[in-house]
Amino acid sequence: MFTTRPTLQGTFGMVSSTHWLASQSAMAVLEDGGNAFDAAVAAGFVLHVVEPHLNGPAGEVPIILAPADGEVRVLCGQGPAPAGATVAHYRALGLDLVPGTGPLAAAVPGAFDAWLLLLRDHGTKSLAEVLKYAIGYAADGHAPVERVVETVETVRELFEREWPTSADVYLPDGEPPRTGELLRNPALAATWRRLIAEAGEKAAADGGGRTAEIDAAREVWRTGFIAEALVRQAGRPTMDTSGQRHTGTLKDHDLRDWSARYEDPVTYDWNGWTLCKAGAWSQGPALLQQFALLPRAVAELPAYGSAEYVHLLVEGCKLAMADREAWYGDAAGGAGEVPVAELLSAEYNARRRRLIGEKASYELRPGSPGGREPRLSAHARAVAAGERPHADAAGGVAAAGAGEPTVAGDGGTRGDTCHLDIVDRWGNMLSATPSGGWLQSNPVVPELGFPLGTRLQMAWLEEGLPNSLTPGRRPRTTLTPSLALKDGVPVLAFGTPGGDQQDQWQVHFFLGVALRDAVRGGLDLQGAIDAPNWHTDAFPGSFHPREMRAGSVTVESRMDPEVVAELRRRGHDVTVGGPWSEGRLCAVARDPRTGVLSAGANPRGMQGYAVGR
Structure with missing residues (x-):
């Protein structure tokens, strides 16, 4: 039958993702001797930069991996509801649904820790080796795809009126980014460079190597400058889809006490x-x-x-x-x-x-x-x-059907996600669906260059249900x-x-x-x-x-x-x-x-x- 493209075939490695820059970055890692898991981490962080309307570091990612020499496992990068996220708290605010945007909708961020756990346990590369692609696109710029431009234009008024830190990144010179021109996020590049530096110093002081460095980076995320900035942001009153300004429930102990984990499929x-x-x-x-x-x-x-x-x-x-x-x-x-x-x-x-x-x-x-x-x-x-x-x-969110997110002017969104699949020459295989932490979900954390997520919007504000909003419980994800x-x-x-x-x-x-x-x-x-x-x-x-x-x-x-x-x-x-x-x-x-x-x-x-x- 007629197809738009050929089914690719080879013997060295294959990558498929929702953005060509992520695919090619992953392939570069394979060409440099990395395996499918190294490549996936590099691609995942590139997707945060080039598809910021579809995912971010403070979002979430479920991963299914099949190591060539092991069993199929699920790596859960879906964080739970914070300790303060109770039905009673939200009801006391006059809400009967969790808002679609803003810090009240933020679960404990899960994507970052899941990617680093994957790198530590199944990869071979250092943190700097897999992050260099994302750092390069954030610092030097990338040509944004049309959907990024359209999303920013849709929420432009919200950014200008209520979320100025997002405007600083996505409305350069007061205008949305243009296709064919470079969009930069220097704060995000600086975040990853500082993370690498602090993790390296901590690992060296402890006499460790690659594994110690990755664990140190995870610790910086949970308890260091990144955690501090995320908690500060959650405490800032923010306009959300309810039409009101609310602060979130995310606290330092929520970040400190959670980590990604493996499960059976x-x-x-x-x-x-x-x-x-x-x-x-x-x-x-x-x-x-x-x-x-x-x-x-x-x-x-x-x-x-x-x-x-x-x-x-x-x-x-x-x-x-x-x-x-x-x-x-x-x-x-x-x-x-x-x-x-x-x-x-x-x-x-x-x-x-x-x-x-x-x-x-x-x-x-x-x-x-x-x-x-x-x-x-x-x-x-x-x-x-x-x-x-x-x-x-x-004024309502139209039924999603175009396979792309439907974004309202207040940032309310449906169906925003990325995807990537990789197989390498050794037979390692992986499928991952990163999402959340969208540019339209929450204001950009100024110190970090990325926003909090909004996955709690999937939980119900009604007690006694399998998907009731409950501290420590993962909201059911799509x-x-x-x-x-x-x-x-x-x-x-x-x-x-x-x-x-x-x-x-x-x-x-x-x-x-x-x-x-x-x-x-x-x-x-x-x-x-x-x-x-x-x-x-x-x-x-x-x-x-x-x-x-x-x-x-x-x-x-x-x-x-x-x-x-x-x-x-x-x-x-x-x-x-x-x-x-x-x-x-x-x-x-x-x-x-x-x-x-x-x-x-x-x-x-x-x-x-x-x-x-």
């Missing part, structure tokens, strides 16, 4: 593949349940891309996302047992599968695994009933990288930005890889990425103002008109978007039989690229 076996995802503190198991809802035999699946196929996937997604809403949360943070095994069981999903009829459902229908009663927030029940309990201060094994061997790493849409686009992508013809003897990654995609908003959204569009399906205009007509006949509320508006997949693969590596990247948005040789 949640897995599901399908047609000879094993799909690996992060736990129910993410939305990852929802992808697995969508496969559990499919017919057990591949021969029973409708024809790929047909109206029946799209209908089956959309309706299955609604059921999985309804279960996400009722059951997912941070069990380790006190949410109680999340019945993941039952939610993925054959018996449970056989019952759920019978709910999929010929017509589109307009209901939110969580199940009852083990006979338990589902727990939905009052807000979720209200939006499912067609009510609008909340109005956005900026971030959901993927890794797939074939016959027990890591073969494929993939993922996408897109908020609630991530595990919808990834299902169609993976089926495209698993069901379609191969290319040049390998997986047709680019063909599966380029194939027309879609999403539904028929469940409460994870981002402020947490809306829902019952029965909705947004499709790309490249979809066969007969398929669109049949979906409408089946009762779907179909919106036809742009021809390249759904999905931003990245993917890399390794054939364990031959050692041949491959990669593909999303053409949508005109900035994602795969590189390799």
Whole structure:
């Protein structure tokens, strides 16, 4: 079939990410003798610079890694709610949703520590060697992509009126950055240079080497000048999406007492593949349940891309996302047992599968695994009933569908994320989805050059729910990288930005890889990425103002008109978007039989690229 780009193949290394500078920086690390994990850290920090509207150091990142000589692991870079972030505190401020911007929405930052833990435990390079690319782009400048310029223009008035430290960085000379001209962030470059210097001095004084230096840098983040600046910023009254100025709850002990950690993945076996995802503190198991809802035999699946196929996937997604809403949360943070095994069981999903009829459902229908009663927030029940309990201060946030963030003038945002996948010549493989800490989420911390995040907006201000705002509990995140094994061997790493849409686009992508013809003897990654995609908003959204569009399906205009007509006949509320508006997949693969590596990247948005040789 026609594809926008070839599926790359080689034997040395492959990188795919949502920005070409991150991809090429990672490849430079591989060329310099680094492994996939070194390369990922370098790319992650470059993404903070070149996609600041999509991620930052004080955001979060879940990582799935498959070392060539080890087991698949999840590295959780999602920080929890601070000790002072209680439902009672927010309710006392007159809030019934966590604001979409501002310090009240800031969880404990998680991305930085996760990247450094990955570097310490699985990399080979020094901190300076992997940070030099980000430092260079921050100090010397990079030509911003159009989406950065558009985002800054959208929040320009907010920056000028309320967030002057952000204006200092993103409105140079009083104007938004221009494409084709250099955008610099000298404060960020200075932060990383100081970090390297202080960590090196501390490690040398202690007589340590590379590992000691990385741990010293983590300590500087948690207790040194960076921690002090983050806490000061959280204490500054800041205008947020509530229309009021609030201070946050982040304190020095919150930063000091948390670190990233490793976990086992949640897995599901399908047609000879094993799909690996992060736990129910993410939305990852929802992808697995969508496969559990499919017919057990591949021969029973409708024809790929047909109206029946799209209908089956959309309706299955609604059921999985309804279960996400009722059951997912941070069990380790006190949410109680999340019945993941039952939610993925054959018996449970056989019952759920019978709910999929010929017509589109307009209901939110969580199940009852083990006979338990589902727990939905009052807000979720209200939006499912067609009510609008909340109005956005900026006049509403349109339903995300372009695969890029929808940003309101007050900074309220949906679906902002990056992604990167890497495989090296030794067989190390990684998938990571960095997000949060967006330029539009909070004011830039003037001493550091980057803002706090806003992930707490995903937690409910209602007690007794799996995703209630609770000190020490991770807010349920939409971030959901993927890794797939074939016959027990890591073969494929993939993922996408897109908020609630991530595990919808990834299902169609993976089926495209698993069901379609191969290319040049390998997986047709680019063909599966380029194939027309879609999403539904028929469940409460994870981002402020947490809306829902019952029965909705947004499709790309490249979809066969007969398929669109049949979906409408089946009762779907179909919106036809742009021809390249759904999905931003990245993917890399390794054939364990031959050692041949491959990669593909999303053409949508005109900035994602795969590189390799």
